[in-house]
Amino acid sequence: MTTAGDIMHRGAQWIPAHETLDRAAQLMRELNVGALPISDENERLCGILTDRDIVVGCVAMGHDPSRVTAGDMAQGTPRWVDAKADISEVLQEMEGHQIRRLPVIDNKRLVGMISEVDLAEHLPEGQMVEWVENVYARSTR
Numbered sequence: 001m002t003t004a005g006d007i008m009h010r011g012a013q014w015i016p017a018h019e020t021l022d023r024a025a026q027l028m029r030e031l032n033v034g035a036l037p038i039s040d041e042n043e044r045l046c047g048i049l050t051d052r053d054i055v056v057g058c059v060a061m062g063h064d065p066s067r068v069t070a071g072d073m074a075q076g077t078p079r080w081v082d083a084k085a086d087i088s089e090v091l092q093e094m095e096g097h098q099i100r101r102l103p104v105i106d107n108k109r110l111v112g113m114i115s116e117v118d119l120a121e122h123l124p125e126g127q128m129v130e131w132v133e134n135v136y137a138r139s140t141r
Helices: 021-031 051-057 088-098 114-121 125-139
Strands: 035-039 045-050 101-106 109-115
Touching: 021 035, 021 051, 035 109, 045 051, 045 101, 088 101, 088 114, 088 125, 109 114, 114 125
Parallel strands: none
Antiparallel strands: 035 045, 101 109
């Protein structure tokens, strides 16, 4: 059985909810990632911040990224998967919520992230095609 822990990208880092978006952008550049899980003061997942969120939700709206926090951008219920979850659970979570990045949690701690790249590296071609169709086709309807 292939698990989330088997395919995840290790070394994911939180961005604390109180950190500003300019700091988040700097951290994304340093880590070469396009998304960061947002943590509350108890290091619990409270959202995900993407580079697109910073550009569209802050800069394009005329807001100052040095004054807007990651927590200000956190919306909705954050989705995640346990490190021991089977790959089918990972796909179901991502497809069901039309998300392209998924934090992986083990013992209430962030241990990794799963992205499209991770899926492409580990899934058979047919399964990857099905995932792409399910995630992207519905999002354009």
